[in-house]
Amino acid sequence: MIPTLAGPPVIEFDGVGLTYPGPPPVPALHPARLRVSRGEFVTVVGPSGSGKSTFLNVTGLLDRPTEGVYRLDGIDTAALGEADRTALRGRRIGFVFQSFHLLPQRTAVENVMLAQVYTGVPRRRRRALAVEALERVGLARRMEAAASRMSGGExxxxxxxxxxxxxPSLLLCDEPTGNLDSGTAERVLGLLEDLHASGMTLVVVTHDPGVAARGARSVVIRDGRLTEGLTGA
Known part of the structure; x- marks a missing residue:
């Protein structure tokens, strides 16, 4: 297991819950306590309708909890206005989705550069950082290929x-292998494990127990309730 680094937890839920207004009110996430330390690889597993999307949206600062305190890197997110929440999300959280969300006619390097458009990084520097990120995931030779001409794994x-x-402080992944065949999914999971080995904090949301077992720690969500699962391999 990779040792965690000093400092506050990346994720700290203190009684965090979310109830959608009614009538009748719908508790989508019951008050929960969760701590994810820097450098951990945590998976969140549960069936469809269990509350995984709500957990993802709250953790990713897309939805505000209706109760409790959520601290990201020690920052009380409830105390922030929308502009500051958006800025914090952009600086501290990297999102990976099941359906990729790439612009098909743009090249790989252009798609990565677009993530920096509103960060204030100069265009020349954006390209250098995009190239570095693509090299990190093993795509140095494919960076000028259009997304539409790439495989699902690419x-x-x-x-x-x-x-x-x-x-980012946190890589938040939503079913990252859901649209991939088993061989490609294995390679993507291997990449995530390599990122964890380099010190990245990972939270992977999945319905697949096999994917969940790849984490160092697993959390189960069912009927909107979080419980600690079994330790992964």
């Missing part, structure tokens, strides 16, 4: 490079 690696380019 497109997911571009998506991971895009998530990494801002050097």
């Amino acid at each position: 497109r997911q690696r571009v998506a991971i490079a895009r998530a990494l380019v801002g050097e």
Whole structure:
């Protein structure tokens, strides 16, 4: 297991819950406590409708909890206005989605560069950082290929490079192998494990127990309730 680094937890839930207003009110995430330290690889597993999307949206600062305190890198996110929440999300969280969300006619390097458009990084520097991120995921030779001409595994690696380019504190992955065949999924999981070995903090949301077992720690969500699962391999 990779030793965690000093400092506050990357994720700290203190009684965090989310209830959608009614009538009748719908508790989508029951009050939960969760701590993810820097350098951990945590998977969150549960069936469809269990609350994984709500957990993802709260953790990713896309939805505000209706109760409790969520600290990201020690920062109380409830105390932030929307502009500051958006800025914090952009600086501290890299997202990887099941469906890639790439612009098909743009090249790999252009797709990664687009993630930096609103960060204030000069264009020349954006390209250098994009190239570095693509090299990190093993796509140095494919960076000028259009996304539409890449395989599913290559497109997911571009998506991971895009998530990494801002050097986030947290890589938050939503079913990252859901659209991939088993062989390609294995390679993507291997890449995520390599990133964890380099010190990246990973939270992978999945319905697949096999993917969940790849984490060093697993959390189960069912009916909107988080519980600690079994330790992975």
